[in-house]
Amino acid sequence: MKKTDLLRAFNVNIDLAVEAHELLRGDADTEVPGVSMEVDNLDHATVTTIKILNEQGVQEMGRPQGTYITIDVPEVHDNNYLTHQDITKTLSDELTELMSLSEDASILLVGLGNWNATPDALGPQVIDKSLVTRHLFNYTPVELQGKLRKVSAIAPGVLGITGIETAEIIRGIVEHVKPDLVIAIDALAAGSLERIGTSIQISDTGISPGSGVGNRRTGINEETLGCRVIAIGLPTVMNAAIIANNCLDSLLDELKTSPALFRLYKEFSPKVFEQILEKALYPYHNNLMVTPKEVDSLIQTTARIIAGALGMSLHPGISTEEYQMYMQ
Template identity: 75%
Template sequence: MKKSDFIREFNVNIDMAVEAHEILRGESEDEIPGVRMSKAEFDHAVITTIDIETEQGVQEMGRPQGTYITIDAPDIRQNNYLVHNEISEILAKELVNLMNLNDNSSVLIVGLGNWNATPDALGPQVIDKTLVTRHLFQLSPDELKGKLRNVSAIAPGVLGITGIETAEIIRGLVEHVKPDWVIAIDALAAGSLERIGTSIQICDTGISPGSGVGNRRVGINEETLGCKVVAIGLPTVVNAAIIAHSCLDGLLDELKTSPSLYKLYKGFNSDTLEHILTQALSPYTNNLMVTPKEIDTLIKSAARIIAGALGMCLHPGITREEYQTYLQ
């Protein structure tokens, strides 16, 4: 069974644009119409930029027209401050290029997710480490002039905690605070195990909270909020159905290349594979999400990296030492 067919049959959500692109391009062995991809390599990261430029590209990729940037950095797993700082700098530069802020731009940072569930706590943990300055502009505006931008932040929780759609909370804040930009940070669902905790995606199309775990909520984007939105995400879970499919796929590859077992390989068809996967995943089918044991460490590292990048991007007029002075 093709991976694209499997994803459609089992209703598996793929949050990472780069993974959707890899699946489609790998199966067609050709460029995707209306989609442009470029890559850049650094010592500790590989940046893949995917631009969905036409309506045909939107249909092929299954996501809105815009720019999707993925920073693959396996070294996030290392407990190395210098490496993490380099990744923060790379992320900050991509954010600067994507947002094109001016000195007077105001920003609302939203940490999406459930602080009570570790794999979903990325957004709230980033907010804990973020320098907010909106109140400082009212207290000492002369001191901050030319140093800091007007930044506010919130971790609004999830529908199950508040009883309120997250998009409704953010829309109310936007109407009152009137930011030029909203930066939404959320945990994502990966399409492969190796990307958990090691790939950061940023895009200018907004985000649908909970989409990765099949719990799609009202979108947070320019259309719903009335201001520009950038989304930052990091995969923290993978659907168990994807793992099961990879195992079956690997088994079939082995059977296919073995002369003595090729007849057995020919006996499999898509219906048989679908039945095996359904039985193996029952009763959860496509609702079983998997996360590594060390997810708490990965979340803390990623939160520091993203918060550091936000500081570099939004407050380039202050040094790291000054940043610590203003950080509450």
């Protein structure tokens, strides 16, 4: 079964724009109209910039017009401080360019997700490690005066904990604090196993909490909040339907290469595929999400990298050594 057919049949969403773009290009074997792509290979990262340019691109990609930057960092799994520092600097540079902030801008950081569920705790953990300054802006250490922007932060929880739509909480805070920019951090769902914990996506189009796990909530974007919104996401889970489909695809590839089994291969059809997957995933259908065993360590590492990148990009007067010292 083609991956696009699988996603449609099982109502599975793809959070990463780069994966949606790869899927469309693969199925059509051509460039996606209304969409541009640029790839930059660095020492410890590959930076892919997808820009949805017009309404045709919006229809093809199924997401808002804007810029989506994916930073692939497979070495994030390595326990190497210098590598992590380089990844942090790369993310900081991309954020600085995308945000384009004035020196006196005020920023609200929003850590989306459920702090009680480790795969969904990225946002709250980033907030826990971030350098917030709004409450102390006039009382900062002498060596930091003139180097900071006003940054406030909130981890609002999820609807199941608060009974309040997350967008409503954030909108109320925005109306009172009046930030120039909101930066929302959230865990995403990957379309391939190798991207779990290794692909950081930033975009200027906002975010829809819970969309990757089929629990779409009210969007957090400029339209709903009245100010610019930058989204930062990291895949921490993957839908089991995609994994099961990949296993069947591998089996069929083996059948194709065997003359004795080629007749069996020809008997398979998309409908047979769907029936097999339905049985394998019963009773969860598209509601079974998979995450690595070491997800707690993965969340801690990536949360520190993202918090560090935010500190460096939001407070440009702070050096790399200083941001490490003042991080919570």
